[in-house]
Amino acid sequence: EEIKVFCPATIANLNCGFDVLGVCINGIGDEMIFRKTNQKGIKIVKIEGANLPYETHLNVAGVAAQAVYNAINPSFGIEIEIYKKIKAGSGIGSSSASAAGAAFGVNELLGKPFTKKELIGFAIKGEALASGSEHADNVAPCMLGGFTLIRSYNPLDIIEIPAPKSLYAVVLHPHIEIKTADARALLSPNVSLKNAVEQSGNLAGLIAGLYTSDYQLIGRSLIDKLVEPLRKQLIPYFDEVKTGVENAGALGFGISGAGPSMFALCYGEDTANKVNQAMNIVYSNTKISFDVYLSSVN
Numbered sequence: 621e622e623i624k625v626f627c628p629a630t631i632a633n634l635n636c637g638f639d640v641l642g643v644c645i646n647g648i649g650d651e652m653i654f655r656k657t658n659q660k661g662i663k664i665v666k667i668e669g670a671n672l673p674y675e676t677h678l679n680v681a682g683v684a685a686q687a688v689y690n691a692i693n694p695s696f697g698i699e700i701e702i703y704k705k706i707k708a709g710s711g712i713g714s715s716s717a718s719a720a721g722a723a724f725g726v727n728e729l730l731g732k733p734f735t736k737k738e739l740i741g742f743a744i745k746g747e748a749l750a751s752g753s754e755h756a757d758n759v760a761p762c763m764l765g766g767f768t769l770i771r772s773y774n775p776l777d778i779i780e781i782p783a784p785k786s787l788y789a790v791v792l793h794p795h796i797e798i799k800t801a802d803a804r805a806l807l808s809p810n811v812s813l814k815n816a817v818e819q820s821g822n823l824a825g826l827i828a829g830l831y832t833s834d835y836q837l838i839g840r841s842l843i844d845k846l847v848e849p850l851r852k853q854l855i856p857y858f859d860e861v862k863t864g865v866e867n868a869g870a871l872g873f874g875i876s877g878a879g880p881s882m883f884a885l886c887y888g889e890d891t892a893n894k895v896n897q898a899m900n901i902v903y904s905n906t907k908i909s910f911d912v913y914l915s916s917v918n
């Protein structure tokens with residue numbers, strides 16, 4: 621018995637939702653295959669597209685798979701093939717795709733003892749191996765699709781947020797690598813009350829905008845005074861891309877996850893195409909190679 625799983629890329633933070641908000645990008649993602657075997661345990665038998673360890677306890681997918689497997693301790697084993705399409709350190713949830721995919725795939729072969737929401741708790745064990753912290757803002761949207769809010773980490777409380785029909789994301793991935801752990805080390809553990817107030821206003825505004833399909837409110841709320849000022853120095857031409865996509869009509873723009881990818885949210889496919897072009901124009905004039913992904917996000 622075997623199954624094939626698609627593990628989509630995701631945008632975490634979305635400016636005002638650091639560590640609590642993320643959205644799934646349709647169309648781009650990894651593939652994994654899970655197969656029952658007679659020999660007990662989890663075994664990674666193939667990895668293509670990335671140079672990653674095969675040892676289960678050193679591999680993000682391995683750790684997440686093992687966590688689900690141990691919780692049930694079945695009489696059979698599971699072997700895993702991993703086909704990475706999302707590059708490590710890209711800021712679009714590469715490690716989370718592996719972690720969420722692994723937890724999901726093992727659960728399927730075990731006869732679905734856990735719900736998808738429960739699996740997120742296992743998947744963040746894998747994510748923590750890569751990033752040094754158990755955050756779920758990529759894992760949750762990868763597992764559930766669409767926008768997800770992590771209202772609380774302890775206990776884990778995850779809310780699925782609806783998205784308006786004409787909302788598109790455009791993601792620019794410059795081919796440089798930023799380790800999430802390094803990007804987190806730049807951040808201050810303390811924030812000012814003024815910034816905390818502004819951030820909660822914007823996060824509430826964004827959620828309200830998503831529920832009511834108020835695109836202008838979504839745009840006004842996509843602001844990040846906590847993290848972006850500290851991290852954008854890691855991302856070449858951040859300000860130039862921001863100017864370009866704002867002139868092209870994007871609702872909002874920011875760093876995708878820990879970077880270096882950048883994202884814009886747009887109303888309608890026409891604007892998304894213009895934003896795509898604007899990103900291409902800025903980065904074509906640099907020496908850095910890049911990809912641009914355009915996707916609806918509902």
Ligand code: HSE
Nearest residue numbers: 632639757800877878
């Ligand atoms: N919320 C996380 C961060 C996402 O920004 O560090 C990256 O894994």
